[in-house]
Amino acid sequence: MTPDTADSIAFQPAQRVRAIGVSEILRITDHANALKRAGRPVIVLGAGEPDFDTPQNVREAAVRAIERGDTRYTVLDGSPAMKAAVQLKFKRDNALDFALDEISVSAGAKQVIFNALMASLNPGDEVILPAPYWTSYADIVQICGGVPVSVACAEANGFRLDAAQLEAAITPRTRWLFVNSPSNPSGAAYSAAQLKPLCEVLLRHPQVWVLADDIYEHILYDGLAFATPVAVEPRLRERTLTINGVSKAYAMTGWRVGYGAGPRALIAAMAVVQSQTTSCPSSISQAAAIEALTGPQGIVAERCADFQARRDFVVAALNRAPGLHCRVPEGAFYTFASCAGVLGKRTRGGTLLQSDSDFCRYLLQDFEVAVVPGSVFGLAPYFRISYATSMSQLEEACQRIIAACDALE
Incomplete structure (x- = not known):
């Protein structure tokens, strides 16, 4: 088979999917989970999935x-x-x-x-x-x-x-x-x-x-x-x-x-x-x-109360981090915080943070917390945290995020 022949039979995706990739949220989550499997203590706050079990009934x-x-x-x-x-x-x-x-x-x-x-x-x-x-x-x-x-x-x-x-x-x-x-x-x-x-x-x-x-x-x-x-x-x-x-x-x-x-x-x-x-x-x-x-609907309200407690904790923690600002969301299980205040700063390694994607990459690489940049959702410079995880994980993740902001020059 000649190179020209190989090129002619190479797969060509349909036009409708050429400009579209796998969900960026899933890509970030998969990368973070790969780091975890490699032994790094990454906390993944990317996926929008409740950590509760499906109700017994x-x-x-x-x-x-x-x-x-x-x-x-x-x-x-x-x-x-x-x-x-x-x-x-x-x-x-x-x-x-x-x-x-x-x-x-x-x-x-x-x-x-x-x-x-x-x-x-x-x-x-x-x-x-x-x-x-x-x-x-x-x-x-x-x-x-x-x-x-x-x-x-x-x-x-x-x-x-x-x-x-x-x-x-x-x-x-x-x-x-x-x-x-x-x-x-x-x-x-x-x-x-x-x-x-x-x-x-x-x-x-x-x-x-x-x-x-x-x-x-x-x-x-x-x-x-x-x-x-x-x-x-x-x-x-x-x-x-x-x-x-x-x-x-x-x-x-x-x-x-x-x-x-x-x-x-x-x-x-x-x-x-x-x-x-x-x-x-x-x-x-x-x-x-x-x-x-x-069936019985009581468990829905119980779990919503748990989510609200997590929301309150995460919002308060993010608002203590230098350069970050987070409004109080009315629902769902996400915070969408501004990172505009950290852009233009440098990491201790000398990397200039120019975008929300840079900031999220810094959090993952240097402080082992995976979050999703706001640009993925059509609005920058923000980042999304899913707090559908345990309070102990959220406490550790927020400590790392605050430390990451403190470390910027």
Whole structure:
């Protein structure tokens, strides 16, 4: 085989994925875990995964499903029992009524998002992403042929999008607005009063649909009431997809069950996409998710209280570190702290810190703490910490971060 022949048969990725890599969050986490396996005492604060176990009653429901032989394919986009559990959840928690054919169940909330965009976007359609945003949003939009439109949301406004920004971002090509509350990565949450002006803008632009990612709904602090767009403005119902899942509130990340509710035509189109990808979600995982959604809910509030204690500790610690500043997030299990005050300084090794990525690299290499730079989420110079880990780990990590800032020249 000649070199020319070898070049001609080399793999060429499709255009839709050439500019997209594996999630930067996963890449950072994998690198940090590799360092741990090599014997270094790295503390990984990158992954958005609760450290709690799946509740006992949920695990037992899965075992019962296996024992009675519920191990076959289910209905394409969720079993009737699973959809009924989702229906109950929306009515109980959000005062929203959805028919079973207005509900879709997939292998995680991420697949619900993918199905919706694959089913609705044409090449060049725009999707407004308030930044900072979960990094996968932009990549999924691009894979599905759309154009992500990032709108920077100032820390002074709580990292929330305001009505004027939304109005300015909408064009004739705008197809979707994403609203993630509480937010990954900032922990920012919208109250009903804060959502209302955004809804009023959307009412003036009937071509714009709303994707409400409510996956952190039950991780909300300080007595704040949860709000979701279609509950705030029912007139948006026929162009809103409300997404949720069991991964975060019920510590079921590996079970891979997410769900969405919206207009029948969209749900039907999403089913077409799912039919040609994963088919149905796991039957065992659906049995577990049914128990999570319909069983006792007390453990959710208990764990939320634990998360709030961790939040309070991490925010206070970061605000003691020279050059760092961290606002108090309203929900989720992340802090999104500014590192602007350390940029322009040098490490003891002489490295100049010019960006949030430089600072995060310094923390990992010199102080063995893995965090994610804000630039990954579309807004710099910040960094995200996931405090979904033990308090002892958080205490040690924060000590190292403070020491890292103290060591800068």
